[in-house]
Amino acid sequence: MILGSDFDNTMVDYNALFYQAALGIGLVDGSVAANKTAVRDHIRKSDGGEILWQKLQAEVYGPRINEAVLFLGLCDFLTLCIKNKIPVYVVSHKTRFACRGDVDLREAALSFMEKNDLFNSSPYGLSLERVFFVDSRYEKGEIIKSLNCDVFVDDLIEVFCESSFPADISKFMFAPQVIETPLEVDSLLEIEMVKTWDELSEIIFAEPFISTVGLKDGK
Ligand SMILES: [Mg+2]
Structure with missing residues (x-):
């Protein structure tokens, strides 16, 4: 996976x-x-x-x-990814500079990841080489496709709706606060909502998900 x-x-x-x-x-x-x-x-x-x-x-x-802080449960989730030999990619739609600021936002994000110990020497979990910043949502979908992701987690429904977003992928919308999602879009795209990383862990690292997705193409 x-x-x-x-x-x-x-x-x-x-x-x-x-x-x-x-x-x-x-x-x-x-x-x-x-x-x-x-x-x-x-x-x-x-x-x-x-x-x-x-x-x-x-x-x-x-x-x-x-x-800022990491969402609760994220570190435990990444530890489980390492244990289960699951590589984790970050794909972020983030321009280098904000339209009203002169700080390099990508550098700032990388420094946040380092400071919060998100990178480690394990071949699984998250690492610097597995972080991608893109300039558009279209490009985001293309990168996710090229990385062969089986699962993608995002707080924005628009990302899943992008034409470049791969169809054969498990989509989890991260929604810590209750939000209204148009039902027809939700059911059409088969997006599953999760409120916390713990909730996502309970789905991904449990049967039948771990077996079906984990063994899908021998990854
Ligand atoms: Mg986001």
Whole structure:
């Protein structure tokens, strides 16, 4: 089995950081919920909100990325991948520079991964050589196809809907907060929703998934 995952908001939890960063410059107050979606929706409603939101994102994904945290359960999940000889790829739609910032966002993401000990010397699990940054969602689908991933995890449904996204792959949508997904898209594309990495572990490392997908093509 080969597993691929998105990075921002799938492996990395920015919820508290978005709230703190917005609070620090007075873009939100205590009445706004401390998560990314609530912060974004609140800021976008204000005057010049779209630009303020873009600036905040440049700050959070750039110079302040090391204040973000890994989603709970991710490290245990990666340990299980090593134990089960499953290579893990990260494929992230991330431009090198934000439209309103001058920090290299890809370098910032790599430094976050190193600081959080995501790379190790094992031939399985995650390593620097298995991290890919792309400029578009179309390219993301193409890379996932070329890597022969059997499973992909992402917080954005649009990624799975991209025309380049491989059809014969198990799709898991990472949705820690309840979100509305159009049912017809969901059933058509056979996307499974998971709220946590522990929940994903319970599916992937259990029967029948591990046998059927793991032995599918002898990987
Ligand atoms: Mg994402």
